[in-house]
Amino acid sequence: MNNTQRQRIEDCIEEFSQGKLTEEKLRQVLEDLSETGKKCQDLLYLQTSNTSLESSVHGMSIVEDGEIFAGPSDPNDWPYKTLLQAIRDGWRVIQFPNMALIMDESKTYGLGCEFILERLR
Amino acid sequence: MRIPDIEPTLTDTQVLEFCNQGYLMLEAVVPDEINSRVTEFIRENPYPSDDGGDFEDDKLLKEDWFVENVILNPHAAGAVRSLLGKNAALPTWMYNHQSQTPKPAQRWHRDGCSLFGSEVNHLQVFYYPQDTPVELGPTEVLPGSHFLFNLGKYMGHYGNISWSEYTAAPAGSIFVTVYSIWHRRSSCSAHGVRNMLKYLYWRMEPPQRDWIIEPDFDLDDLNDLENASYGDGAVRPAQEQLRNWHDVAEMFFWLSGKMEDFPAFLRTESWPMGHPPRKRPKDFHTFPGKR
Numbered sequence A: 001m002n003n004t005q006r007q008r009i010e011d012c013i014e015e016f017s018q019g020k021l022t023e024e025k026l027r028q029v030l031e032d033l034s035e036t037g038k039k040c041q042d043l044l045y046l047q048t049s050n051t052s053l054e055s056s057v058h059g060m061s062i063v064e065d066g067e068i069f070a071g072p073s074d075p076n077d078w079p080y081k082t083l084l085q086a087i088r089d090g091w092r093v094i095q096f097p098n099m100a101l102i103m104d105e106s107k108t109y110g111l112g113c114e115f116i117l118e119r120l121r
Numbered sequence B: 001m002r003i004p005d006i007e008p009t010l011t012d013t014q015v016l017e018f019c020n021q022g023y024l025m026l027e028a029v030v031p032d033e034i035n036s037r038v039t040e041f042i043r044e045n046p047y048p049s050d051d052g053g054d055f056e057d058d059k060l061l062k063e064d065w066f067v068e069n070v071i072l073n074p075h076a077a078g079a080v081r082s083l084l085g086k087n088a089a090l091p092t093w094m095y096n097h098q099s100q101t102p103k104p105a106q107r108w109h110r111d112g113c114s115l116f117g118s119e120v121n122h123l124q125v126f127y128y129p130q131d132t133p134v135e136l137g138p139t140e141v142l143p144g145s146h147f148l149f150n151l152g153k154y155m156g157h158y159g160n161i162s163w164s165e166y167t168a169a170p171a172g173s174i175f176v177t178v179y180s181i182w183h184r185r186s187s188c189s190a191h192g193v194r195n196m197l198k199y200l201y202w203r204m205e206p207p208q209r210d211w212i213i214e215p216d217f218d219l220d221d222l223n224d225l226e227n228a229s230y231g232d233g234a235v236r237p238a239q240e241q242l243r244n245w246h247d248v249a250e251m252f253f254w255l256s257g258k259m260e261d262f263p264a265f266l267r268t269e270s271w272p273m274g275h276p277p278r279k280r281p282k283d284f285h286t287f288p289g290k291r
Helices: A003-017 A023-036 A083-088 B012-021 B032-044 B064-071 B074-084 B223-227 B243-255 B259-266
Strands: A041-048 A057-064 A067-069 A092-095 A113-120 B023-026 B054-056 B095-097 B122-128 B139-141 B173-178 B183-185 B197-202
Touching: A003 A023, A041 A083, A083 A092, A083 A113, B012 B023, B012 B074, B012 B243, B023 B074, B032 B064, B064 B074, B074 B122, B074 B173, B074 B197, B223 B243, B243 B259
Parallel strands: none
Antiparallel strands: A041 A057, A041 A113, A057 A067, A092 A113, B023 B173, B054 B095, B095 B197, B122 B173, B122 B197, B139 B183
């Protein structure tokens, strides 16, 4: 259940406790939750200095609720400083840095080690 | 048109720093009256596209006052003269990347025809005719990214990067970049016109160390670059340890027209060149049959 869904239920509880909850309101919430209940994949891209799960994150972007967000501009405000922190927050790694593509040790490819993580809500 | 016979303005140290960062900022070098005149000219000669349009036009390049004060600005042209040598060709086209309304950051990219490597055969130059604070979405650059191989089409998912820098600067600022540096328009939070003129200078002579020579400059002394490459907090965290040290030195040698001396500097023909660079034994990697 995501935050929006949880809030709709909390609103119903509040109205119920005040004696204001109606069948019409409940049916409306039921209909809305049926629509929003479709699971959407969140993605998290993290670029790190090395493949250790405790390596510092030096690049990020996130897809959450279908919206792309590059993250806060100040790295100090980024939600995760390491990959391990993201895993502990429920993110699942779906791709490790692909070493098969690193064909030449004299070149640096892209931003280094890139992990892709997902979360279904 | 070619750059006139002017003196170079960059020193050895500044050229090395350009190699390291991939760009050089020259703040407020164009006089205010010229900045105002450029802004007015753009207003009176609107381009065919509006906000956010990327369009090419050479009307300004046909204005003598613009060429004299911007294209041949002594600070900017002196830097170009230092890096591209004598007789460099002046810009043949110009883009105005105009922005007027709040908008998210552009995607990271390097411009088309970028070529990975140590050669600097043309320079990409940006000019702000108005004050361009962070709120107005200045160009964001990634220092050292000219040494990160990537294809533009594979950079679309990158978001914020910890060591990127904003080129927020006062009116009249010009910054000179290695063509292949990664960059993007940063997110813009304010209403207001941001004009950003972008153009290229072209090398027409072989590279040579024809800038201000510092008598005490010693390329062997790259301690700062070496020290910055250690640990998880390395200045260039995407690169292999010491790779930036190597790449910066290689570009400096190329610009100096001394690539034939680069293996002797490394004491090896290729990467890796031995670690630590400053403490290699004499004649390291010089035995017969060494690849």
